[in-house]
Amino acid sequence: xxxxxxxxxxxxxxxxxxxxxxxxxxxxxxxxxxxxxxxxxxxxxxxxxxxxxxxxxxxxxxxxxxxxxxxxxxxxxxxxxxxxxxxxxxxxxxxxxxxxxxxxxxxxxxxxxxxxxxxxxxxxxxxxxxxxxxxxxxxxxxxxxxxxxxxxxxxxxxxxxxxxxxxxxxxxxxxxxxxxxxxxxxxxxxxxxxxxxxxxxxxxxxxxxxxxxxxxxxxxxxxxxxxxxxxxxxxxxxxxxxxxxxxxxxxxxxxxxxxxxxxxxxxxxxxxxxxxxxxxxxxxxxxxxxxxxxxxxxxxxxxxxxxxxxxxxxxxxxxxxxxxxxxxxxxxxxxxxxxxxxxxxxxxxxxxxxxxxxx
Amino acid sequence: xxxxxxxxxxxxxxxxxxxxxxxxxxxxxxxxxxxxxxxxxxxxxxxxxxxxxxxxxxxxxxxxxxxxxxxxxxxxxxxxxxxxxxxxxxxxxxxxxxxxxxxxxxxxxxxxxxxxxxxxxxxxxxxxxxxxxxxxxxxxxxxxxxxxxxxxxxxxxxxxxxxxxxxxxxxxxxxxxxxxxxxxxxxxxxxxxxxxxxxxxxxxxxxxxxxxxxxxxxxxxxxxxxxxxxxxxxxxxxxxxxxxxxxxxxxxxxxxxxxxxxxxxxxxxxxxxxxxxxxxxxxxxxxxxxxxxxxxxxxxxxxxxxxxxxxxxxxxxxxxxxxxxxxxxxxxxxxxxxxxxxxxxxxx
Numbered sequence: 001x002x003x004x005x006x007x008x009x010x011x012x013x014x015x016x017x018x019x020x021x022x023x024x025x026x027x028x029x030x031x032x033x034x035x036x037x038x039x040x041x042x043x044x045x046x047x048x049x050x051x052x053x054x055x056x057x058x059x060x061x062x063x064x065x066x067x068x069x070x071x072x073x074x075x076x077x078x079x080x081x082x083x084x085x086x087x088x089x090x091x092x093x094x095x096x097x098x099x100x101x102x103x104x105x106x107x108x109x110x111x112x113x114x115x116x117x118x119x120x121x122x123x124x125x126x127x128x129x130x131x132x133x134x135x136x137x138x139x140x141x142x143x144x145x146x147x148x149x150x151x152x153x154x155x156x157x158x159x160x161x162x163x164x165x166x167x168x169x170x171x172x173x174x175x176x177x178x179x180x181x182x183x184x185x186x187x188x189x190x191x192x193x194x195x196x197x198x199x200x201x202x203x204x205x206x207x208x209x210x211x212x213x214x215x216x217x218x219x220x221x222x223x224x225x226x227x228x229x230x231x232x233x234x235x236x237x238x239x240x241x242x243x244x245x246x247x248x249x250x251x252x253x254x255x256x257x258x259x260x261x262x263x264x265x266x267x268x269x270x271x272x273x274x275x276x277x278x279x280x281x282x283x284x285x286x287x288x289x290x291x292x293x294x295x296x297x298x299x300x301x302x303x304x305x306x307x308x309x310x311x312x313x314x315x316x317x318x319x320x321x322x323x324x325x326x327x328x329x330x331x332x333x334x335x336x337x338x339x340x341x342x343x344x345x346x347x348x349x350x351x352x353x354x355x356x357x358x359x
Numbered sequence: 360x361x362x363x364x365x366x367x368x369x370x371x372x373x374x375x376x377x378x379x380x381x382x383x384x385x386x387x388x389x390x391x392x393x394x395x396x397x398x399x400x401x402x403x404x405x406x407x408x409x410x411x412x413x414x415x416x417x418x419x420x421x422x423x424x425x426x427x428x429x430x431x432x433x434x435x436x437x438x439x440x441x442x443x444x445x446x447x448x449x450x451x452x453x454x455x456x457x458x459x460x461x462x463x464x465x466x467x468x469x470x471x472x473x474x475x476x477x478x479x480x481x482x483x484x485x486x487x488x489x490x491x492x493x494x495x496x497x498x499x500x501x502x503x504x505x506x507x508x509x510x511x512x513x514x515x516x517x518x519x520x521x522x523x524x525x526x527x528x529x530x531x532x533x534x535x536x537x538x539x540x541x542x543x544x545x546x547x548x549x550x551x552x553x554x555x556x557x558x559x560x561x562x563x564x565x566x567x568x569x570x571x572x573x574x575x576x577x578x579x580x581x582x583x584x585x586x587x588x589x590x591x592x593x594x595x596x597x598x599x600x601x602x603x604x605x606x607x608x609x610x611x612x613x614x615x616x617x618x619x620x621x622x623x624x625x626x627x628x629x630x631x632x633x634x635x636x637x638x639x640x641x642x643x644x645x646x647x648x649x650x651x652x653x654x655x656x657x658x659x660x661x662x663x664x665x666x667x668x669x670x671x672x673x674x675x676x677x678x679x680x681x682x683x684x685x686x687x688x689x690x691x692x693x694x695x696x697x698x699x700x701x702x703x704x705x706x707x
Contacts, residue, residue, distance in 0.1 A: 093651060096633060099605035102584070110580045141584075141603055205652050207691045211673045215634075215653055230581055353379065353672030353698040354631035354656035358576075358615045359403065359420055359449060359497075359561075 002307050007324055010300045010331045019346035020286045027199070030209035033281055034197035037216055039188045040274045042090055045266070049083040050183035053176040056080040060172035066160035073168070074153050074253070080175065081146055081250065085262040087182075089223035089270070092215065093192045094185035100178050103137075103144045107249055108230060113142045118151055122164055130166040136174045144174050147250075154252040214349040217278060217339060220267055221351060224336040231260050232329045236316050243316035254311035257325075264302035264332075271298055278343065287346045294343065297335045301328050373430055373706040374668050374676075376657050377402035377416060381696035387416050387426065387435075390668065390676045390690065390703070394433035399424050403449030404498070405704040409457045413479065414706070417462065420497075421446035421519050425462075425483065430706040439483055445475070446519055450498045453479070454540070455506050459486065461540065463496040463510065470516045470527075472496035474508070476540065489543035492536045494527070498563040502537060502593070507546060509537050509593075511573060513559040528578050533560040535573060537593050549597045558585055562616055564660075566623030569593055570641065574614030574628050587614045588628045588639060598644060606637040606646035615701055616658035620665050620681045627667045627684075631656040631701075636669055638684045648684040652677065657703035670699035 059076035062068035084104060087095075095101055106114060117140050121129065128135040136144055149171045158164040185192050196212045206212040235248035235256070248256035272279035272295040282291035305328060308315060315321045344351045374390045377398065385398040387405075403419040407430060418424045423446060428435035441447060451462035460477045472491030477483040491499075493512025501508055514533035516526045525531075535549040551558055557579035564572050571591040579585065586599035587610050600607050610630035617628045625647065626639040634653040639646055657670030665681040674692040676699065679685065692699075 092634060092653070096609055096635065096651065099608045102605075102608050108580060108582050110583060141608070205671070205673070205675060205677075205686075207673060207675055211653065226581075350672070350698065352631070352654055354615060354654045354701060355634065355672070358613065358631055358656065359701055 002321065002324055003304060004324070006300050007304055007327055010297055010304075011327060019290050019342040021345065021348070025210075025281060025285055025347060027209055029281060029284055030213045031197050031199070033277055034209055034212050034216065036274050037270065037277055038186075038193045038196045041270055041277070042087075042186050043183075043188050043193060045083070045087045046090075046179070046183045046186045049080070049087055050176070050179040052076075052079045052083040053172070053179040057169070057172035057176040060165075060169040064160055064165040064169045070153070070158070077146070077149060077153050077253065078255065081150075081253070081255065081259070082262055084146060085259045086266045088263060089219050089266060090186075091219065091222065093195075094182055097185075099141055100182065102141045104175060104178055105146045106142045106144075107147055108247070109142065109147065110247070113140075114147050114151065117142050118148055121167065122156075125163045130163070130170045133173065136170050137177065144171065145178075146175065149175075150250060150253050210347075210349060213278075213281070213347070214344070214351055216270065217344060217347075217349060218351050218355070220270055220278075221336055221339050223263060223267055224332050224339070227260055227263055228329045228332040228336070231256065231263075232325065232332075235312055236322065236326060236329075240317045240319060240322055245311075245313040245316045248312040251311070251313065254313070256310075256312040257305060257308050257315060258310040261302055261305035261308070264298060264305055268295070268298040268302050271295060278347075281347055282343065285346055285348075287342075290338070290342055290346060294335060294338055297331055297338075301331055301335070304328055373662065374659060374703055375405050375414065375416075375430060375706065376670055376703040377405075377700045378692075378697040379700065380698075386697075387428070389430075389433070390670065392692070394428075396426070396428060396433070396435045398426060399438050402426075402700065404451070404702045406451045406453055406460065407704060407706055408453045408479070409455065411706055413457075414704075415451060415460060415479075417449050417451055418447050419700075420449045421465075421517065421522065422449070423447060425451075427479075441475075442485075448495075448497055452500050452508065454508075455501055455504070459540075461499060461508055463491065463499055464488070465495070465517070467518050470494055472510075472512055474499065474510060474538075474540070489538070489540060492538060492545045492548065493534045494532070495559075497561045500563050500565055503565065503567050503569055506539065506541065507537055508540055509535060509563060509565065509571060511535055511560045511563050513561045513576075515559055515578070525578065528557060531557060531559065531578065533558060533575070535560060535563075535571065535591055535597070547594055549591050551597070555585060555599075558587075560589075562614065564618045564626075566619050566641075568623065570619070570623060572617050572619050572626045572641070573597070574617035576614060577612035582612070584608055585612060587612065587630075588617065588626060588637075588644075590626070590641065590644065600639060600644045600646075604646055606639070606649050609633055609635045609649055610637060615656040616703075618658045618660050618667060620660050620667065621662070622665060625665075625681050627658055627669075627679075627681075629655045629658045629669060631672070636667075636679065636684055638667075638681070647682060650679065650684040650686065656701045657699050659703040659705040662705035662707040668703055668705065670703050672698045672700075674698060 056076040237243040279291040387396040401419040448463040476487040495513040495515040499510040514531040562574040577585040584602040589599040611633040613632040637649040654672035678688040
């Protein structure tokens with residue numbers, strides 16, 4: 001159910017918020033927050049992704065052998081996609097190595113590369129992809145991950161014992177390997193994890209803990225931008241008549257809005273979950289109002305999107321949902337600007353000197 | 360980075376860049392911290408004269424100052440300002456004989472890219488300007504052992520009134536043009552296939568035998584894999600890296616600087632957007648390695664050896680192995696807060 005009063009409240013507080021320049025935060029403040037985010041947010045969520053991919057892989061193998069229904073395979077896909085959407089905003093370090101982000105989810109695919117390549121493989125029935133454990137990992141990124149699997153499970157009428165089913169199982173196995181690598185490399189105590197909160201640690205190039213905090217805050221900014229533009233405004237189109245719901249992220253499995261709700265919940269957790277994260281830093285710097293307002297907006301946006309239908313197709317054309325959904329996009333944009341223009345300076349952080357302003 | 364090694368290998372080389380300090384002021388200096396020259400605004404690239412005794416730092420696009428200095432001594436002059444109806448695009452290069460300086464500009468009435476010809480012996484008086492044979496010229500450099508110059512037309516039209524806003528993405532056309540500055544004629548050019556119409560070719564480096572390496576920035580659909588590094592021999596079509604190779608994908612559609620090592624065998628490209636440097640074999644265009652370096656952008660060949668020097672907006676300068684991209688040495692400017700800007704230039 002759409003909570004109109006909540007949306008109105010979020011719209012109302014969506015103005016530029018004043019901030020005080022940093023009441024000098026200590027290095028220890030940043031170290032503490034980075035450590036909690038590394039261990040409680042990043043590591044935990046990647047462990048969940050690996051566990052859900054394990055479930056997916058087992059279910060797909062069972063489906064291929066005729067021991068599980070297509071419904072079960074689809075449910076396990078949803079569980080894996082849920083877990084992926086909860087870590088999608090972590091785009092650096094282990095998530096970037098070996099094109100893992102692309103291999104888990106090649107999106108957007110505006111030129112239908114997945115469709116063409118999957119079509120070719122289903123016709124040629126390439127044997128090595130289903131028989132050699134590493135073959136798929138070396139194949140095109142377009143056919144390795146969740147979007148290719150989504151087509152097999154929701155678009156093509158696959159059945160046990162067929163090539164398409166075995167390819168689905170191979171994709172499940174490939175996803176599990178990637179997810180396990182991500183889990184291991186982000187695990188508490190790993191070099192990447194420690195690199196976020198141990199100054200001068202050997203593997204990650206953040207010379208100061210505040211810079212790792214800035215990188216984490218930049219993850220929030222980037223994902224807010226992706227949600228508002230690529231995930232919401234582009235498929236919603238200029239008008240209900242000109243909506244292009246097939247640009248949305250997971251239209252085949254009818255869960256593009258569910259993805260956004262999970263993303264926003266994850267960002268809300270990154271900002272103020274656990275025992276406070278960035279909201280705590282803001283409070284320590286004397287910016288209680290800014291912390292509370294932004295926390296309310298992120299939580300509120302997540303809550304509103306959770307109350308919406310899971311598929312974007314309905315939202316795009318039903319004006320009673322379309323307008324509030326676009327209002328949420330506005331609140332997301334304003335929240336992103338608040339992080340860039342108020343939160344970062346309030347904490348004394350520079351968000352991407354080169355990365356946000358190159359030439 | 361656990362221990363800061365000795366700076367022996369940095370001591371022979373002379374590498375310059377620009378940075379922003381903790382108070383938001385802009386500077387020019389070398390990576391050893393021996394020179395620190397205040398700038399009136401944000402700087403971009405640096406051109407060095409053929410005999411190495413004069414260097415010029417350019418204002419960032421769209422800016423109007425340039426400042427000359429002696430890279431051997433660090434002595435510098437007061438900034439000079441170009442006419443109010445012109446805006447520098449941040450890059451320039453001396454002619455083969457050092458007699459003139461070429462800088463990229465824009466005729467914002469017609470939208471045509473221009474290359475201004477300035478006299479370094481007469482306070483950079485404007486002698487001439489010629490067409491860049493394209494829109495939005497950015498980086499340019501001299502063709503080895505010749506009077507010809509090479510320009511990367513980024514293809515993007517901007518106007519001073521709208522600053523850095525991109526005005527023509529749907530019709531943009533990027534190109535590399537080799538031209539003769541004596542008559543302004545185009546000798547040859549390279550363009551992109553239709554599928555890459557929104558790729559902006561922006562940064563260049565060249566080997567002593569005339570292999571051009573170019574780095575691009577994708578202005579098309581967000582997230583669509585596009586080849587960001589290419590090589591050109593001045594006559595044949597551009598050869599581009601595999602768009603779907605992991606190293607290319609890791610650069611997230613954006614290359615901020617490119618360089619060839621001194622031997623001309625390895626290409627390096629930095630992406631500040633994803634914080635990664637990638638190395639490529641110049642012949643096969645296969646990736647050799649990559650390293651995660653948050654907010655990396657500045658890049659040049661180590662003037663003294665086979666490696667690369669890089670800088671980051673987090674105040675780090677690194678020397679990277681020219682074969683593997685592994686970090687060999689690092690220097691931190693975090694205490695005095697040097698946010699190193701887009702480019703580094705080595706002076707042999």
